[in-house]
Amino acid sequence: MMSQRVKVKQILADDRTHYEVTVKGWVRSFRNNQFIAVNDGSTNNNLQVVIDTENTDPALLKRITTGAAISAVGEVIPSLGKGQKVELKATTLEILGDCDPEKYPLQLKNKPSLEYLREIAHLRFRTNTFGAIFRVRHALAFAVHKFFNEQGFVYLHTPIITASDAEGAGEMFRVTTMDLNNLPRTENGEINFKEDFFGKSTNLTVSGQLEGELGAMAFGEIYTFGPTFRAENSNTARHLAEFWMIEPEMAFYELKDNMDLAEAFIKSVIGYVLENNREDLEFLATRLLEEEKQKPQQERSEMGLIEKLEFVLNNEFVRMTYTEAIDILKDSKPNKNKKFQYLIEGWGADLQSEHERYLVEKHFKKPVILTDYPKEIKSFYMKLNEDGKTVRAMDILFPGIGEMVGGSQREEDYDKLVARMKEMHVPVDELSWYLDTRRFGTAPHAGFGVGFERLMLFVTGMTNIRDVIAFPRTPKSAEF
Amino acid sequence: MMSQRVKVKQILADDRTHYEVTVKGWVRSFRNNQFIAVNDGSTNNNLQVVIDTENTDPALLKRITTGAAISAVGEVIPSLGKGQKVELKATTLEILGDCDPEKYPLQLKNKPSLEYLREIAHLRFRTNTFGAIFRVRHALAFAVHKFFNEQGFVYLHTPIITASDAEGAGEMFRVTTMDLNNLPRTENGEINFKEDFFGKSTNLTVSGQLEGELGAMAFGEIYTFGPTFRAENSNTARHLAEFWMIEPEMAFYELKDNMDLAEAFIKSVIGYVLENNREDLEFLATRLLEEEKQKPQQERSEMGLIEKLEFVLNNEFVRMTYTEAIDILKDSKPNKNKKFQYLIEGWGADLQSEHERYLVEKHFKKPVILTDYPKEIKSFYMKLNEDGKTVRAMDILFPGIGEMVGGSQREEDYDKLVARMKEMHVPVDELSWYLDTRRFGTAPHAGFGVGFERLMLFVTGMTNIRDVIAFPRTPKSAEF
Numbered sequence: 030m031m032s033q034r035v036k037v038k039q040i041l042a043d044d045r046t047h048y049e050v051t052v053k054g055w056v057r058s059f060r061n062n063q064f065i066a067v068n069d070g071s072t073n074n075n076l077q078v079v080i081d082t083e084n085t086d087p088a089l090l091k092r093i094t095t096g097a098a099i100s101a102v103g104e105v106i107p108s109l110g111k112g113q114k115v116e117l118k119a120t121t122l123e124i125l126g127d128c129d130p131e132k133y134p135l136q137l138k139n140k141p142s143l144e145y146l147r148e149i150a151h152l153r154f155r156t157n158t159f160g161a162i163f164r165v166r167h168a169l170a171f172a173v174h175k176f177f178n179e180q181g182f183v184y185l186h187t188p189i190i191t192a193s194d195a196e197g198a199g200e201m202f203r204v205t206t207m208d209l210n211n212l213p214r215t216e217n218g219e220i221n222f223k224e225d226f227f228g229k230s231t232n233l234t235v236s237g238q239l240e241g242e243l244g245a246m247a248f249g250e251i252y253t254f255g256p257t258f259r260a261e262n263s264n265t266a267r268h269l270a271e272f273w274m275i276e277p278e279m280a281f282y283e284l285k286d287n288m289d290l291a292e293a294f295i296k297s298v299i300g301y302v303l304e305n306n307r308e309d310l311e312f313l314a315t316r317l318l319e320e321e322k323q324k325p326q327q328e329r330s331e332m333g334l335i336e337k338l339e340f341v342l343n344n345e346f347v348r349m350t351y352t353e354a355i356d357i358l359k360d361s362k363p364n365k366n367k368k369f370q371y372l373i374e375g376w377g378a379d380l381q382s383e384h385e386r387y388l389v390e391k392h393f394k395k396p397v398i399l400t401d402y403p404k405e406i407k408s409f410y411m412k413l414n415e416d417g418k419t420v421r422a423m424d425i426l427f428p429g430i431g432e433m434v435g436g437s438q439r440e441e442d443y444d445k446l447v448a449r450m451k452e453m454h455v456p457v458d459e460l461s462w463y464l465d466t467r468r469f470g471t472a473p474h475a476g477f478g479v480g481f482e483r484l485m486l487f488v489t490g491m492t493n494i495r496d497v498i499a500f501p502r503t504p505k506s507a508e509f
Numbered sequence: 510m511m512s513q514r515v516k517v518k519q520i521l522a523d524d525r526t527h528y529e530v531t532v533k534g535w536v537r538s539f540r541n542n543q544f545i546a547v548n549d550g551s552t553n554n555n556l557q558v559v560i561d562t563e564n565t566d567p568a569l570l571k572r573i574t575t576g577a578a579i580s581a582v583g584e585v586i587p588s589l590g591k592g593q594k595v596e597l598k599a600t601t602l603e604i605l606g607d608c609d610p611e612k613y614p615l616q617l618k619n620k621p622s623l624e625y626l627r628e629i630a631h632l633r634f635r636t637n638t639f640g641a642i643f644r645v646r647h648a649l650a651f652a653v654h655k656f657f658n659e660q661g662f663v664y665l666h667t668p669i670i671t672a673s674d675a676e677g678a679g680e681m682f683r684v685t686t687m688d689l690n691n692l693p694r695t696e697n698g699e700i701n702f703k704e705d706f707f708g709k710s711t712n713l714t715v716s717g718q719l720e721g722e723l724g725a726m727a728f729g730e731i732y733t734f735g736p737t738f739r740a741e742n743s744n745t746a747r748h749l750a751e752f753w754m755i756e757p758e759m760a761f762y763e764l765k766d767n768m769d770l771a772e773a774f775i776k777s778v779i780g781y782v783l784e785n786n787r788e789d790l791e792f793l794a795t796r797l798l799e800e801e802k803q804k805p806q807q808e809r810s811e812m813g814l815i816e817k818l819e820f821v822l823n824n825e826f827v828r829m830t831y832t833e834a835i836d837i838l839k840d841s842k843p844n845k846n847k848k849f850q851y852l853i854e855g856w857g858a859d860l861q862s863e864h865e866r867y868l869v870e871k872h873f874k875k876p877v878i879l880t881d882y883p884k885e886i887k888s889f890y891m892k893l894n895e896d897g898k899t900v901r902a903m904d905i906l907f908p909g910i911g912e913m914v915g916g917s918q919r920e921e922d923y924d925k926l927v928a929r930m931k932e933m934h935v936p937v938d939e940l941s942w943y944l945d946t947r948r949f950g951t952a953p954h955a956g957f958g959v960g961f962e963r964l965m966l967f968v969t970g971m972t973n974i975r976d977v978i979a980f981p982r983t984p985k986s987a988e989f
Contacts (some may be wrong), residue, residue: 181516
């Protein structure tokens, strides 16, 4: 029992044989009373542990069931079986934790559905699919930090609890410590938020952008990567009430610099996962292929998962203005044949998912960066173009995903920004601190936001956003 | 204007001279109508930009004020002045954003106090002190991810909004979308949380540990790094309502493995910052020295900041049991002379800050890992020792900080865990998902939590926790 514990991933990657190790993990299967497939979470691949059946207590043999935790000591030897180069010839086997096959939810004769696994999200990490997904999620998160660190960005933790609803990005969750059965009231009978924990009404953040800009105007380049919240009552495969967002914000960047950074960023993190999580991606690619077989031919992807990731990596994103996109859409078949639910009549229309999908999936067949949207359909902080009609916004649209990135050059001119805020009824007084960036040493700057789970959908090929976050929060559901 | 923008840090680190660059940043000072100290946030060090005063428009000269954003093009040349090797001989200077010296809060004759800077937290990043602090924070956060990634841990995003108050770690913030002026009621007149967004009463998480354990029992080793919350009404230099925590959780680890990992982790991240942020640490060390000069001799630190970090890096932490610590404390001078506020009468006492400080600051003068605490003063999930009295807890105590790390081996035995939960009135039914880890393939496992801001206090030498997080949330305060 003195040999060192080595992880399965390392044993399988090692060319050596004939050395002693200890392996600890969980039984994935037990064949012929002799071959145990052991998984320890370090990789989707199992280590085959071969036991000396004749000299093993039959009572012990019975306890080797799917899901049981075991510790095995033995020699790593070349494997005669198919599918693995090495296996472990066990000299000692210990059951660390039993797993009753009658009760174990993953001990099903039929492959559990993704829907069923969502209900047992606390156990689904133990399946190959979710093992691969969450190792990819780890790698993708690490790639985010690595990219920005190498570029000299400062990681800024913007606040989660905030008193401002300034961005107007969506409905918010209230945060309070008041006793709901005995709410403090003012003399007028209104709820007295001065008595609440923070002395005012507070919510969960919908974006760290405004605070991020404060950092950018000191450090030059910052990024956030943290949870954000939307209290939208949308029960769809695309919406979460709690999700993670990446928001870089850069001083001295104009719109083109912003686009260059966003494209480089996405390519960098996809490249990292392709390089570091090949096995997981291959597993997910096969899964996707199986899933697509259920679909009619014309709905299937033209490319496999890895092919699609490599395509994005190796091709420049299309860059065009909103105005150019409207021209394409107006002349498009589905618009002429009235197949769009929302027909494009002309300039000014807000693009719907069907239009974005047409552009990226049918027309260009690659990621598209749309810029210079009408100011009416974008946020107050975006820089007004000289035409007075459009703002320096950019949205990056991805096949199968829609909007992956939303960003803009920010309005750095104090007077123009205040005028825009008044037009859009954004409270100027409450955002005095934000306006200070324009009062004191303002400069051109830009930034964007990336929904981490949308990136995950694209990279893993999963189609329901609840399958790429560990414990999804959605209307009427906050389990675990 | 065609030369490339280069960051100040890079220009100062480059041995080359006589090349053209564009520099963009903010004016820190302007001397003799000729020398501009420019900072762009990439380093605390400024680049000296020398302008041709005689050929510069006097109206432009007047606009070169502290805080103004500028763009300068010129040649990097060897500097004749003291304090820098190179400087920029500007051929073009542009003011990107003015900064009115009459109104700029950082344009003070006297050095602004830390208290004052807390009130203008949106601008304090622009000072040398907070520039250094938040670059160190970035580096420390990156070092956390780098360490765990290299060890094969999976970064797990545990939920922020949670329906369980199971850990009992402290008072919680309620999260709700109910209309407080029109709360839904059941027939009995009670608040009907079924009508709330998640269909039940929800709070902000106090710890990701329980969910982390779910991940560890599949991936082997996971860590979390995210915001956590305490609705404690404590207005001290040590408490935040919102703070970031790092929580690794490892299957097949016992208490000793847990201690080894925690010690290696702390040393690794401190080593990273020493290697990568030397200039920032040197600045903070000087700042601390200045601050300590205000204190009476006996209250000053024996070591400087960098010396202290290197000391931790190069010395083994003391490891001892709670029982041994009680013996030391009982026999200590302050206990015998009744100088402790809470006198140590014998075994079982909860250690107060004064006792922890005595152990690490007076007795051992280094970090101390205390283990095997009485079960009565620790959480339900900690593994019971064979003595039936103590649990396999570990706290790492740091000089000047107190508890930096709190962890334990977890109780992996289903029956023992349930018995302990019942004894401590922890709702067994609500934690059925947690107990599944003990039902299905349980294994010895362990984990710990590190308060990121406490680590920041130690590494930066700052004494108020509000100075090491960008936008502190404390009772009656949620600005920006």
